[in-house]
Amino acid sequence: MRLLLLLKQAVLLAGASTATQADILLSDAEIAQTLQHGPWPQVAQTDPSNRFSGNPNAIALGQTLFHETSLSLSGDLSCATCHQPEQDFTDGRARGLGKALLKRNTQSLWNMDQFRWFGWSGDTDSLWAQSITPLFHSDEMAHSPQSLHGLMLGHATREQIETLTGPLDTVSPEENAANLGKIIAAYVETQRSGQTSFDRFRDALAVDDLATAANYPKDAQRGLQLFLGEGRCSFCHSGPNFSNSEFHDAGVPYFLAEGGVDEGRHAGILALQSSPFTLNSAYSDDPEKTGAWAVRNVRFNHANFGMFRVPSLRRVMHTAPYMHDGSLPDIAAVLDHYNTIDMERLHSDGEAILRPLNMSQDQLDDLAAFLATLSDDG
Amino acid sequence: MKTLCISGAVALSASMALACSDQSGLVLTANDEAAPVAFVTDITPPASVPFDVTLTLCGTASAEVTFDAIMPAHQHGMNYAVDVRQVTEGTFHMENIVFHMPGLWELQFDVKIDEARYSYRGEMMVP
Numbered sequence: 270m271r272l273l274l275l276l277k278q279a280v281l282l283a284g285a286s287t288a289t290q291a292d293i294l295l296s297d298a299e300i301a302q303t304l305q306h307g308p309w310p311q312v313a314q315t316d317p318s319n320r321f322s323g324n325p326n327a328i329a330l331g332q333t334l335f336h337e338t339s340l341s342l343s344g345d346l347s348c349a350t351c352h353q354p355e356q357d358f359t360d361g362r363a364r365g366l367g368k369a370l371l372k373r374n375t376q377s378l379w380n381m382d383q384f385r386w387f388g389w390s391g392d393t394d395s396l397w398a399q400s401i402t403p404l405f406h407s408d409e410m411a412h413s414p415q416s417l418h419g420l421m422l423g424h425a426t427r428e429q430i431e432t433l434t435g436p437l438d439t440v441s442p443e444e445n446a447a448n449l450g451k452i453i454a455a456y457v458e459t460q461r462s463g464q465t466s467f468d469r470f471r472d473a474l475a476v477d478d479l480a481t482a483a484n485y486p487k488d489a490q491r492g493l494q495l496f497l498g499e500g501r502c503s504f505c506h507s508g509p510n511f512s513n514s515e516f517h518d519a520g521v522p523y524f525l526a527e528g529g530v531d532e533g534r535h536a537g538i539l540a541l542q543s544s545p546f547t548l549n550s551a552y553s554d555d556p557e558k559t560g561a562w563a564v565r566n567v568r569f570n571h572a573n574f575g576m577f578r579v580p581s582l583r584r585v586m587h588t589a590p591y592m593h594d595g596s597l598p599d600i601a602a603v604l605d606h607y608n609t610i611d612m613e614r615l616h617s618d619g620e621a622i623l624r625p626l627n628m629s630q631d632q633l634d635d636l637a638a639f640l641a642t643l644s645d646d647g
Numbered sequence: 648m649k650t651l652c653i654s655g656a657v658a659l660s661a662s663m664a665l666a667c668s669d670q671s672g673l674v675l676t677a678n679d680e681a682a683p684v685a686f687v688t689d690i691t692p693p694a695s696v697p698f699d700v701t702l703t704l705c706g707t708a709s710a711e712v713t714f715d716a717i718m719p720a721h722q723h724g725m726n727y728a729v730d731v732r733q734v735t736e737g738t739f740h741m742e743n744i745v746f747h748m749p750g751l752w753e754l755q756f757d758v759k760i761d762e763a764r765y766s767y768r769g770e771m772m773v774p
Contacts, residue, residue: 305694305749305774385695504721504748513695515726515747562697562743566727621722 292483293474294490300474302497307471309509309583310461311383317555318548319397321433321455330429331456334449339424340417341410343368348403348453351375357587358460363595367409372531374595377588379462380581381454383510385563389577389593390537391516394564395553396458398546401450414442421445443545447552462583463646467493467639485642492639495632500607502636504622511582511643516573520610520623521592523575531593534576538569586644600640604633667705667737675756675767682765683707687754694773697743701734702756708736711759716744716752749773 295303321327334340335348351365352358358378365371373389381387387399403409404417412420421427422437431437434448470485496502507513516534523531541564546552549561577593591597597606608626628636672686684705692698704710712731717724730742746752756767 301774302749504750507694507749513747515695562730563727566730566743568726568728570726572723621720 289479289483292487293479294487295474295494299494299497302503303471303493304475305508306503306511307468307475307509309464309468309471311509313382313461316382316396316454316458317557317559318395318553319451319454320554321451322458324433324455326429327433327452327455328459329456330426330433331452331454333426333429334453335456337426339420340404340412340449342412342416346410348400352378357584359588361589363590363598367403367406368411369408370527371408372525373593374590376580377584378457378460379584380510381460382458383514383581384512384578385514385560386516386537386578388537390533390535390540391578392537392540393544393546394541394548394560395454395546397447397450397454398544398552399450400453400457401446401546404446404449414446417449418442418445421449444552447546450546451554465583465643465646467642470642486638488635488638489642490639491632492635492637495628495636496639499628500626500636501622505579506582512579514578516576516578517622518572518576519592520606520612520614521577521594521596522614523594525594530575532574533593534573534578538567538573541567582640582643584644584646586641600637601633604628604636608633667703672701672703673769673771675754675769678766678768681763682758682767683760685756685758685767687769690771692744692746692752692771692773694749695745695747697745699740699742700744702739702741704737704739704758704760706737707760709733709760710739712739713757714741714744715755716746717755718746718748718750718752720750721748746771746773 316322321331335352338345338347338350340347346367351360351367352375353360360366360375362375364373365375376389381396385394387393387396388402393399393402404412405414418437418441421430424430427437430448430452433452434440437445440448466485467489470482470489473479473481496506505513505515505517516537523533525531541547544550547561547564548555549558549564553561586600589599591600591603592606597603607623608628610623610625612624667684671689673689675685675687677685685702687702688700690698690700702712702714704712712733714729714731715724725745726747727743727745729744732740732742734740750773752771752773754767754769754771758765758767
């Protein structure tokens, strides 16, 4: 009798195990690929090029400065005017609006410590250098190093700043700008997105916990399979941050409606190479110049024209509109773009990665379901 | 592309001979039967994260070495030049290689030894 009971339990357990395995649609190869997209969150590391990175006083002051409209020459724009924290650090507009309509979509500021380059065209190689850029852009905060230095000498936060930097009247205007950028960056780099249902699925697969993994919806699993395979998305949207932090031509027009072109990475490399604020410069606080190899060794290629940095897909459902020019209003439009991509628009001598996906509506829905699981961290 | 030139004939050292008797790395394919045996550190490169490899040229004291890599399936190369430096006789270190996409990459080495020029190829898979 007891033997029969044990036999029945064994049969039931075997049945449960089979059912659980059947709930996982991914092949072993796809599981191996999936594991490359984690773990998440990544271990937070301080930026060695920014001596204020991780400093609680700098983080608090950086948050204040981030919202400080007096940092613009006109007194009515702050970082938060475009990078609105309550809108996932975006503004919901196709293209940013400063003192004039800007060329590009306002990017979110999540997980910035995961990137090698900053901005759509990688004009900068550190978050602190990127934080300086809008301060001096003529259509944004419109300061010069000298006017910004003069402003800060009489600013309400001067005492707090000097606690971190030393006397403001003994530093050059450029060093003052670098210090402000570093204080703002100390705050921005703390904005890290949380664990999503995809991450829980990935972590369960990593330890062979199929019962937990089976909670991940089937449509998202099918979408993940398309993302890794037929969709070819993971070539560029790779790693735990779903971005390889490099530049690609996604087939989005680079002509501006008002005339002219947005040269993308081509202009970004030129800006980078003429910038005084790089990881290879004296303004970096890192004596080892960690990461400076990138600005020293970056290649200037013909194909850089019209390339833009691959955005992260974390919290992607909250950061519409999409692409460098904000021309695609929602995820459905983005998927349709890749499904019917115009091959005539791509460089003839460029990368041979993109081609029309020709997916069915069900497949596109599955891809959208997968992307939603990168955005459900609350 | 950066090239390091170490000039002058140097006798084969015992340490280099030892390195070539233990070819535990990825052996490269040469374009010429006369080319010295060459191999590199056999690793699985990370996607879009800088990594280093060491090239060993057996029986070679000095050489000019240049390195590049392409992704044949996608018809693109690397976004960065690679620093090459000789570390000992016959061994060369390539720093900050970035394979920015998962998939198969082809390693390409051009080597000049005295007046002879050789090309080597190898493959690495980025997961």
